Amino acid sequence: MTRRQEIMGTALGLMRKKGYLNTSMRDIASSVNMEAASLYNHIKSKEEILIDTCFGLAETLEIGIKEVNDIYFNAAEKLAMAIHNHIQALTQDLNASHLFVHEWRHLSDDKRAQFIQRRDLYEKEFRDIVILGFEEGEFKDVDPKFATLTILASLNWVGEWYRPQGEMQPKEIAEKLTHFILSGLQKN
Amino acid sequence: MTRRQEIMGTALGLMRKKGYLNTSMRDIASSVNMEAASLYNHIKSKEEILIDTCFGLAETLEIGIKEVNDIYFNAAEKLAMAIHNHIQALTQDLNASHLFVHEWRHLSDDKRAQFIQRRDLYEKEFRDIVILGFEEGEFKDVDPKFATLTILASLNWVGEWYRPQGEMQPKEIAEKLTHFILSGLQKN
DNA sequence: TTGGAAAACTAACAAGTGTTAGTTAGTTTT
DNA sequence: AAAACTAACTAACACTTGTTAGTTTTCCAA
Numbered sequence: 001m002t003r004r005q006e007i008m009g010t011a012l013g014l015m016r017k018k019g020y021l022n023t024s025m026r027d028i029a030s031s032v033n034m035e036a037a038s039l040y041n042h043i044k045s046k047e048e049i050l051i052d053t054c055f056g057l058a059e060t061l062e063i064g065i066k067e068v069n070d071i072y073f074n075a076a077e078k079l080a081m082a083i084h085n086h087i088q089a090l091t092q093d094l095n096a097s098h099l100f101v102h103e104w105r106h107l108s109d110d111k112r113a114q115f116i117q118r119r120d121l122y123e124k125e126f127r128d129i130v131i132l133g134f135e136e137g138e139f140k141d142v143d144p145k146f147a148t149l150t151i152l153a154s155l156n157w158v159g160e161w162y163r164p165q166g167e168m169q170p171k172e173i174a175e176k177l178t179h180f181i182l183s184g185l186q187k188n
Numbered sequence: 189m190t191r192r193q194e195i196m197g198t199a200l201g202l203m204r205k206k207g208y209l210n211t212s213m214r215d216i217a218s219s220v221n222m223e224a225a226s227l228y229n230h231i232k233s234k235e236e237i238l239i240d241t242c243f244g245l246a247e248t249l250e251i252g253i254k255e256v257n258d259i260y261f262n263a264a265e266k267l268a269m270a271i272h273n274h275i276q277a278l279t280q281d282l283n284a285s286h287l288f289v290h291e292w293r294h295l296s297d298d299k300r301a302q303f304i305q306r307r308d309l310y311e312k313e314f315r316d317i318v319i320l321g322f323e324e325g326e327f328k329d330v331d332p333k334f335a336t337l338t339i340l341a342s343l344n345w346v347g348e349w350y351r352p353q354g355e356m357q358p359k360e361i362a363e364k365l366t367h368f369i370l371s372g373l374q375k376n
Numbered sequence: 377t378t379g380g381a382a383a384a385c386t387a388a389c390a391a392g393t394g395t396t397a398g399t400t401a402g403t404t405t406t
Numbered sequence: 407a408a409a410a411c412t413a414a415c416t417a418a419c420a421c422t423t424g425t426t427a428g429t430t431t432t433c434c435a436a
């Protein structure tokens with residue numbers, strides 16, 4: 001593991017625990033036993049940590065949803081795989097996920113605009129699956145935007161309660177979520 | 189409107205837009221055309237803004253769920269009303285909601301502990317409704333904790349996209365969410 | 377063994393932080 | 407008219423912030 005990776009990893013951990021703004025370069029430095037100024041031999045700025053993390057995870061998610069659209073044909077299958085990929089990506093690195101879900105707001109103006117654009121695009125890919133399901137006659141006539149936001153809310157929230165050492169593993173979480181979203185809570 | 193309320197309202201607006209940590213007392217002061225030091229004639233500290241807001245909304249939600257448990261008897265009805273109350277409380281003041289959902293992390297240690305305790309209690313009330321539904325034979329045999337977290341995630345996320353001037357009003361949002369949660373996306 | 381890059385250090389800067397002290401003008405109560 | 411209260415002010419404190427400059431140490435390839 002390079003020194004840069006070590007710094008990034010440590011920084012992400014602190015930022016998840018205390019928040020991005022509340023984590024100072026001196027905090028990060030002392031966690032890897034060096035001086036704040038020395039960090040700049042490895043990273044360009046504090047914001048670079050946020051940028052690399054947010055856009056890195058964005059790319060992972062984009063690749064995931066593109067794969068789904070290439071391979072599967074019916075909406076229920078697509079949705080199941082999209083959920084699976086999303087949960088895998090998020091639970092892979094909870095520290096990074098926290099920055100992705102919560103701290104992107106603190107990106108500088110132009111980076112934030114870029115980020116929102118990519119997030120909206122990802123959201124649209126999800127929405128298209130819901131719409132496809134309706135066109136297939138398999139899904140109810142729900143408001144696609146509303147449904148998509150509700151689904152993504154459930155997915156993103158997993159990062160708040162998932163514990164790697166807990167009893168529920170990402171695969172199982174994805175399956176339960178898929179089932180919950182597709183068929184709801186009530187017996188019929 | 190008292191000066192205090194004016195300050196609180198303005199502060200909440202800024203904190204939603206820029207984040208709690210990123211909003212300085214000087215920012216708040218200049219937004220109400222006074223000096224930072226003068227704010228202390230009306231509020232005790234910066235944290236008081238966060239405390240009052242988080243615990244105020246917590247109380248509103250607690251009252252709401254208690255009412256539901258007193259009045260209604262079957263789980264589906266209880267859940268519908270609980271969702272309705274929750275959405276009403278959150279959409280009532282989006283600025284306050286933002287602090288409640290996102291910024292409570294920045295409460296001081298003891299206040300944060302109190303907050304988490306009350307939030308967990310509220311969560312438990314929701315969970316009990318899900319459990320009741322299963323005992324009635326009306327709900328599926330889902331993991332109650334998992335289901336509750338997923339439901340609350342959907343509810344809390346509404347604050348991210350709801351716009352008072354938009355076409356969907358709180359009552360309608362609550363109804364759609366209830367329907368979505370109870371019966372899911374797929375036709376049967 | 378040596379030359380040079382990589383990676384650490386110290387010191388400092390300029391700006392911003394929440395908050396307190398002390399003061400003053402204007403209003404209300406005694 | 408005197409006293410007390412309210413709400414504003416200026417000035418300052420003590421500290422933290424991200425970052426840069428300049429210097430020294432570490433370490434590996436030739």
